[in-house]
Amino acid sequence: MNREGEKMSIRFVCLSSTGALLLLASSVMAAEKPHPPYPHYWMSIATSNQSIPGMSEQMAGMAARFGGRGAAFGPRRELLLQLETPRVVQEPKADHLIPPGQKMGERLPLVTPVQEKTDYRPERGEREKPEQIEKPKVRMLIYWGCGDTVPKGQPRVVDTATMSPAEFGRALAGRSASPQTPPLPRKGWTYADWPNADDRQDIPKDASLLGSHQVKGNYLPDISFALDQKRDFMVPVEFSTMNRTAAGAWQFQWKAIPTASAYFATAMGHNQKTGETIVWSASDVPETGFGLMGYLTNGDVQRFLKDRVIMPASRTNCTIPAGVFGEVEGVMLQFIAYGEELNIVHPPRPKDPKQPWNPQWSVKVRLKSTASSPLMAADGEQEDARRRPAKRSDGDDERQEPSSRPEKPAGGVLDGFKGLLGF
Template structure:
């Protein structure tokens, strides 16, 4: 009997000893979004359709508030979110920044005071896709750089008869955007009401950054190099070439790829979409941060323009007078300590992780890029007034 008991104990011990250790998510995580916006007709909230709609209904203009990386006035912006599993109710934190930021020695991070802390999940990568209102009338979709409308274009969607399959054909939109900065109780952010400083002209974020706070592991520090600094503004120009419009810009060392999209109202009941993609894509999901792997995949598919691109033509038929946006995707930086093992089966228990996302966007109205009016000159009276961006988006989304 005793022998049987010993055997059972030994077997149990062997079972526990054979249980493999389990990898765990980072103890602490910081998200940093960097964005540069440019454009002569740049109202608040132009970075995304969601941001624009927010701007139409009272979003702050000119203030350095959290969320400006998702659509703001022309300038350079940074958002920061910090979290730690050791303190889900973290109220504050500190981010030490390099002297070149002109914000040194540190940024003060504070958590929103209202609401309950959001529990940390196994994966902090998921982010909901943007929602769009069902448009009215007809939608015409064009795509591809070139002077002429290509065979099989445009794709036309008639709202009066469209079913889900018709919507999918016209509103196909690639998207791989992962979790970035966000505002949630228990996760301190910058900027905030206590520290709402603007990023000064000529500031650089190159150098060492260090995060600290109650429950944040010691030694949470990393360096940003020139490739992951704030991106320069895009100088987007255009010229008339008869049946087409030529858009051009300067190369940018930090750009991994480019994408351009326009939307305009042809009349009260028709709106027109055009994108620079070689494959049909309405562009809703691509005008935002995208991870490196997705960018590389879409470059091969010619959905995105190569990093060395400086020009794209579009048929006038596909443009009209409307809003046009050009995005330069920066290189997303993902850091962790200790680093992830090369062996995917190896146990990994990181103390901290950092995600830095970069983009630069130019926004303006088609037909008005690079055109300056002489002082005192009045617009011709026989030409209709071009719709501004707010009126345009209200018409497109039936607001």
């Protein structure tokens, strides 16, 4: 073959290769072509229970009737509905048709909030120069883990006096839920939610979300789905016991929640004498817990269980080690039970990746049950704990002398809270 023929062969091979690459690239781009935007609907289902050890249900009811702070005590059910759709109409209207067991009528109106316009424009030079902010002085002691005694290597000390703001932030940063963007108002989309200015009724204590749900409106296709027992309101968190041992450890136990997939607990207090803030979490590894008191995805739950950050659903007790809070009073315990999230996309993704898929709408249902309580024993339990023999790790009982620190009667602390609540 002469040189001219060789050149033509090379050109042919190059063109063929280029054509094949272009064909492959076009097929990949076609496969990765983004779907047209479609409506998203979120249901955030929560149960909360703010309590005080020794406070009866009747006492909590009295506090709620008197209003003020007491209105938040006792089990409460909360529901947040959020809708966004890539279509704008002049007069948006949508409703969530609910099952009879919810006992809140036939439907909940999803209202688009009115965006208030303002003509205010700051004049040039109107803004004053920001005042020089003094560096805050914060010293925090971070503890973690359930047990009778504080393990070696704790606490972790976080102090603004020896750290830059960036170092301080990194030291406090812990694990958090995977980034999720709920429906929200944005340009070119219609947003609506419940509760809203038109309807914000309380949810009955015996309300149930079980059954068929529909979302209908003049700017979206009909959304139909059903919720089972795993996605009903979760059982309130109830502490069955909370007491302080003779050694100074805090034991607390909770009733199992049937639909919980995991638990987490954290507590915080401030030492008035030293000026230190003390943070404890139930994690087996260093963790502040600041980012774990909200909704978690199913993937987050499985990941954090594997990392021993949160507690499995089979567990129902924990002990805050002696010496963590010591002389600190006014410690608040925060607790959360995570529910199993539900994600629906209609129509479902085809099993054959070559088959086209055009989602029409999606639904996300997320659940949690939370509780908060001051860390203190019910009436009489603290005094009993001081007299009760402590158990050794080998199972034998060992008598210990009562602590030299005079215990403040639990009733007196409870009476103080009663005074704040107005009864």
